[in-house]
Amino acid sequence: MTKSETDWAKEVFPSLIFKRAKELAVSLGKEVSVFISVKPDKGGAYAFLYDEENRTETILVLGRFASNPELSFTWYDVAVLSQKIRQEGQKQCLAKRFDFPSPQGEVGDK
Secondary structure, eight states, rough: OHHHHIIIIIIIHEEEEEEEEHHHHHHSSSSSSSEEEETTTTTTEEEEEGGGGGGHHHHHHHHHHHOOSSSOHHHHHHHHHHHHHHHHHHHHHHHHHHHHOOOSOOOOOO
């Protein structure tokens, strides 16, 4: 990749993806997670947008990308990103676990 392509992949590409993720989240009415892998040395930039319901499918797609010899996406990338996806899922699960609605009608409420 040339310097201008590398700059684009590191700076412009992520901002475009995050903008699209925000639009998608608003249209779907749910949270959308984003993982970006920029590989300037191998000429690739990959973005994965998914919601909680599609976490497993996203990990399977990572494997399909690594299986494709025409892509610069590797099995190491799969290992790193799938671990991050799983960790993000655990964080969201824990956050929901302690997100209780506030009780109504308690003594002193008016």
